[in-house]
Amino acid sequence: MTDKVHCAHILVSTHTEVLEIQKMLQSGESFSKLSAERSTCPSGKRGGDLGTFGRGQMVKEFEKAAFALQKGHVSEPVKTQFGWHLIKRLD
Numbered sequence: 227m228t229d230k231v232h233c234a235h236i237l238v239s240t241h242t243e244v245l246e247i248q249k250m251l252q253s254g255e256s257f258s259k260l261s262a263e264r265s266t267c268p269s270g271k272r273g274g275d276l277g278t279f280g281r282g283q284m285v286k287e288f289e290k291a292a293f294a295l296q297k298g299h300v301s302e303p304v305k306t307q308f309g310w311h312l313i314k315r316l317d
Contacts, residue, residue, distance in 0.1 A: 230280045231317055232317035233317075234276060235276060236264060236267075243310070248312060257274065279292075288306050291311075
């Protein structure tokens with residue numbers, strides 16, 4: 227079990243919007259491009275890159291999804307207190 231992951235994310239405020247972006251990703255659009263264009267998080271300017279983080283550094287729902295992903299995979303929509311996320315594992 228790994229204790230650190232390197233992830234990027236796209237953060238939006240509504241479930242409708244996260245589903246729309248998920249469809250765009252599934253049709254081949256670039257994760258980093260969509261993050262730069264649509265994410266409400268400042269990390270969007272870096273393609274959503276959050277860098278490497280360990281357990282206990284992110285909110286529980288985000289952490290659970292991030293650590294469950296395989297490299298290169300994108301999560302299902304994840305709801306946190308900040309909104310709706312799509313998380314991509316980069317490491």
